[in-house]
Amino acid sequence: MGKVITIANQKGGVGKTTTAVNLAACVAEKGHKTLLVDLDPQANATSSFGHQPGTVDVSTYNMLVGGKDPHEILMQTAVDNLDLLPAASDLSGAEVELVNALAREMKLRQSLSGIVGEYEYIFVDCPPSLGLLTLNALCAANSLISPIQCEYYALEGLTLLMNTVRLIRRQINPSLEVEGIVMTMFDSRTNLSTRVVEEVKKFFRSKVYQTVIPRNVRLGEAPSFGKPIILFDPKCLGTKAYRNLAAEFLTLNGQS
Numbered sequence: 196m197g198k199v200i201t202i203a204n205q206k207g208g209v210g211k212t213t214t215a216v217n218l219a220a221c222v223a224e225k226g227h228k229t230l231l232v233d234l235d236p237q238a239n240a241t242s243s244f245g246h247q248p249g250t251v252d253v254s255t256y257n258m259l260v261g262g263k264d265p266h267e268i269l270m271q272t273a274v275d276n277l278d279l280l281p282a283a284s285d286l287s288g289a290e291v292e293l294v295n296a297l298a299r300e301m302k303l304r305q306s307l308s309g310i311v312g313e314y315e316y317i318f319v320d321c322p323p324s325l326g327l328l329t330l331n332a333l334c335a336a337n338s339l340i341s342p343i344q345c346e347y348y349a350l351e352g353l354t355l356l357m358n359t360v361r362l363i364r365r366q367i368n369p370s371l372e373v374e375g376i377v378m379t380m381f382d383s384r385t386n387l388s389t390r391v392v393e394e395v396k397k398f399f400r401s402k403v404y405q406t407v408i409p410r411n412v413r414l415g416e417a418p419s420f421g422k423p424i425i426l427f428d429p430k431c432l433g434t435k436a437y438r439n440l441a442a443e444f445l446t447l448n449g450q451s
Contacts, residue, residue: 196311196312197228197230197311197312197313197314197315197316197317198315198316198317198337198338198448199307199311199317199319199335199336199337199338200316200317200318200319200336200337200338200339200340200374201318201319201321201329201332201333201335201336201338201339201340202214202215202218202318202319202320202321202339202340202341202342203321203329203332203333203339203340203341203356204323204341204342204343204353204356205323205324205325205329205355205356206323206344206348206351206353207323208323208344209323209342209343209344209379209380210342210344210377210379210380210408211320211321211323211342212235212239212240212243212320212418213342213379213408213414213418214340214342214377214379214408214437214440215231215240215318215319215320216231216240216243216244216320216418216423217414217423217424217425217433217437218318218340218437218440218441218444219231219277219316219318219423220272220274220277220423220424220425220426220437221425221437221438221440221441222316222318222441222444222445223274223275223276223277224274224275224276224425224438224441225441225442225445225451226276227276227315227316227445227450228276228313228314228315228316229276229277229278229314229315229316229317229318230277230278230279230280230310230313230314230316230317230318231272231277231278231279231280231317231318231319231320232255232280232303232307232317232318232319232320232332233254233255233279233280233281233282233320234255234282234286234303234319234320234321234322234328234329234331234332235282235286235320235321235322235323235328236282236284236285236286236287236289236322236328237282237322238251238254238281238282238283238284238286239320239418240279240282240320241254241279241281241282241283242418242421243417243418243421243422243423244270244272244273244279244421244422244423245273245421245422246270246279246281246421248282248283248284249283249284251281251282251283253267253268254268254280254281254282254283254285254286255268255280255281255282255286256282256283256285256286256288256289258280258306259286259289259293259302259303259306259331260288260289260292260293262306264309265280265306265307265309265310266309266310268280268281273422273426274423274425274426278314286328289327289328290326290327290328293327294327299327299331300327300330300331300334300367301331301334301335301367302331303319303331303332303334303335304331304334304335307335319332319335319336325355325356325359330359330363333359333360333363333368333371334363334367334368334371335368336368336371337370337371337372338371338372338373338374339360339371339372339373339374340374340375340376340377341353341356341373341375341376341377342376342377342378342379342408343376343377343378343379343391343395344379344380345378345379345380345381345382345387345388345391345392345407346380346387346391347387347391349391349394349395350394350395350398357373360373373399373402374402374444374447375402375403375404375444375447376395376399376402376403376404377404377406377408377440378391378392378395378403378404378407378408379407379408380408380409380410381407381408381409381410382409382410383409392407404440404443404444405443406436406439406440406443407436408433408436408437408440409432409433409436411431411432411433411436413427413428413431413432413433413434414431414433417433424437425437425438
């Protein structure tokens with residue numbers, strides 16, 4: 196049975212989608228059958244693999260709202276061992292359409308139930324909010340990875356996310372764990388970045404990954420070319436960082 200990892204932070208601009216796309220790609224690169232689920236109406240994870248939202252005929256919206264079989268939505272990517280369940284802009288209406296649905300917070304878990312056994316790891320990219328889509332992702336997940344930007348307000352709002360995790364554990368998904376915290380956009384030239392990492396480590400202790408993702412121009416450029424960083428620039432600092440993160444992630448999961 197595959198492990199479902201939700202990547203979430205309700206604060207925008209923290210490198211959430213960048214982490215979802217590139218961690219999934221690097222895990223797949225190491226030979227593990229991997230699926231990336233785009234649950235963000237902005238569909239940035241989808242466009243990061245060269246599929247513009249307007250060109251996607253069926254998406255995670257059709258899966259959640261229309262009950263579409265995920266096998267009919269699956270797209271292969273240019274990365275070996277990595278498949279994609281794409282998003283489109285119509286996903287923005289899903290929260291409204293699902294509001295009166297029976298077991299509305301369980302739609303993603305139900306949708307993935309027939310496919311989860313086909314992958315070792317399933318990563319879910321969420322919107323930058325704690326709405327119904329993110330709630331679905333947390334209810335479907337075995338664990339949570341939360342990226343935190345190395346900036347002054349890094350911990351702002353994270354308490355709310357952790358409170359939501361505790362609530363979901365108590366009421367819906369008792370197996371949900373915090374997989375790890377990823378520090379992103381680290382700038383070694385500033386004392387601020389170093390202080391923020393230290394503060395987050397005090398708060399989350401062993402849950403903070405040793406790998407820190409640096410500020411890197413190539414990481415910012417890669418999505419506009421429709422490629423994960425390992426295909427866009429295999430030798431840049433961003434690629435090295437996400438490969439290291441994938442190695443650390445797999446080691447903590449007893450693999451290599």
